Amino acid sequence: xxxxxxxxxxxxxxxxxxxxxxxxxxxxxxxxxxxGTATLGENLGLTEISDLIDFAQKHEIDLTIVGPEAELxxxxxxxxxDAGLKxxxxxxMAAQLEGSKVFAKEFMxxxxxxxxxxxxxxxxxxxxxxxxxxxxxxxxIKASGLAAGKGVVIANDLFEAQKAVxxxxxxxxxxxxxxxxxxxxxxxxxxxxxxxxYNGKEIVPxxxxxxxxxxxxxxxxxxxxxxxxxxxxPQFTAENRNxxxxxxxxxxxxxxxxxxxxxxxxxxxxxxxxxDGVYLLEYNxxxxxxxxxxILPLMExxxxxxxxxxxxxxxxxxxxxxxxACCVVMASGGYPLNYDKGFVINGLERVETPVFLAGVxxxxxxxxxxxxxxxxVVGIGDTLASARELAYDNLKKITFDYAYYRKDIGxxx
Ligand code: AMP
Ligand code: GLY
Numbered sequence: 001x002x003x004x005x006x007x008x009x010x011x012x013x014x015x016x017x018x019x020x021x022x023x024x025x026x027x028x029x030x031x032x033x034x035x036g037t038a039t040l041g042e043n044l045g046l047t048e049i050s051d052l053i054d055f056a057q058k059h060e061i062d063l064t065i066v067g068p069e070a071e072l073x074x075x076x077x078x079x080x081x082d083a084g085l086k087x088x089x090x091x092x093m094a095a096q097l098e099g100s101k102v103f104a105k106e107f108m109x110x111x112x113x114x115x116x117x118x119x120x121x122x123x124x125x126x127x128x129x130x131x132x133x134x135x136x137x138x139x140x141i142k143a144s145g146l147a148a149g150k151g152v153v154i155a156n157d158l159f160e161a162q163k164a165v166x167x168x169x170x171x172x173x174x175x176x177x178x179x180x181x182x183x184x185x186x187x188x189x190x191x192x193x194x195x196x197x198y199n200g201k202e203i204v205p206x207x208x209x210x211x212x213x214x215x216x217x218x219x220x221x222x223x224x225x226x227x228x229x230x231x232x233x234p235q236f237t238a239e240n241r242n243x244x245x246x247x248x249x250x251x252x253x254x255x256x257x258x259x260x261x262x263x264x265x266x267x268x269x270x271x272x273x274x275x276d277g278v279y280l281l282e283y284n285x286x287x288x289x290x291x292x293x294x295i296l297p298l299m300e301x302x303x304x305x306x307x308x309x310x311x312x313x314x315x316x317x318x319x320x321x322x323x324x325a326c327c328v329v330m331a332s333g334g335y336p337l338n339y340d341k342g343f344v345i346n347g348l349e350r351v352e353t354p355v356f357l358a359g360v361x362x363x364x365x366x367x368x369x370x371x372x373x374x375x376x377v378v379g380i381g382d383t384l385a386s387a388r389e390l391a392y393d394n395l396k397k398i399t400f401d402y403a404y405y406r407k408d409i410g411x412x413x
Contacts, residue, residue: 007067145177
């Protein structure tokens with residue numbers, strides 16, 4: 001079989017790695033891929049959806065799997081399907097669950113999915129006036145559209161809240177993504193990521209995961225795309241999981257059916273567990289990065305069969321190794337702000353656990369950094385402590401100038 005994977009990060013490397021582990025004979029193509037995916041298949045330099053469709057038709061691709069949200073929100077699934085090509089992911093309408101926070105919150109409210117109270121605004125003056133009489137700080141201000149993880153501001157007081165709303169709605173700091181905003185109740189607790197697979201009828205959850213989103217140790221500093229993940233999430237109890245299934249998963253499933261949002265793809269629930277139980281912060285309609293790098297090595301099923309079953313609307317049962325994973329991201333110093341590229345990466349061949357490349361290109365037989373999040377190393381062990389130790393012992397074999405990683409992934413949880 002021939003599979004095309006859209007994307008260029010550690011997530012796509014991990015998806016390809018898992019597919020190849022279970023099905024050695026697969027032919028994999030990536031667009032645009034990176035130096036890691038090049039070890040599993042062929043990297044294509046195609047970014048336009050029409051070029052990808054041409055390629056898939058000419059080379060008789062059996063299935064396409066989409067990593068990033070931008071292509072999903074742009075309607076890649078509708079376009080591939082219209083061209084008679086099989087593709088795994090939500091259609092453009094369903095991708096709004098991630099692409100529009102207003103759409104997502106309206107869906108949650110309509111179907112009783114447990115989430116923070118909110119108001120949404122289309123006009124700057126309305127948001128400004130609403131905040132003037134708001135009393136429960138901190139408050140959370142969210143640009144409705146895709147903003148590469150930067151569109152959420154936790155405002156501690158009225159001044160910060162007004163500044164965030166002004167920047168988004170008046171000064172167009174996020175372009176069209178900030179034309180509408182959601183102003184939402186602040187929830188405090190711990191976060192948990194739950195990925196799941198949807199076959200158009202039923203949502204089947206994966207094991208839980210804990211992302212470490214901040215750049216600094218002890219969850220300090222700026223937000224990033226994710227600096228490390230442990231799975232399962234040690235804070236997430238069986239009771240939390242039951243509440244998630246009853247109040248979030250089932251209500252979401254019911255809403256998807258009633259709205260005829262039928263697709264085969266991934267639904268990623270971003271949860272906040274508070275004193276008052278489990279709340280849904282957001283949906284993503286794709287594999288998480290770096291959650292995927294930690295979770296897929298623990299999956300016992302053949303991922304390709306699972307995905308094919310989903311595209312055929314067949315029921316899915318997932319099985320997981322009774323182990324723990326710890327994924328630690330190595331970034332380029334300066335990320336998530338300014339950082340340099342082109343540093344030579346040494347020691348990859350000495351690593352004895354899964355290592356997934358993200359911002360890495362190969363030139364003249366050398367691996368060179370080409371992004372902020374450069375790579376991730378995953379340790380798998382019978383305990384979280386042993387998984388952590390394995391991840392860090394192997395990570396230390398890799399060197400490049402200005403490498404930065406958090407030393408507390410999976411620690412003190
Ligand atoms: P989102 O893109 O909606 O997941 O928001 C990004 C991050 O902002 C989340 O991972 C949380 O850390 C934080 N966040 C979002 N909504 C809230 C909320 N209602 N209360 C507290 N923190 C939040
Ligand atoms: N790690 C969070 C995300 O993929 O959005």
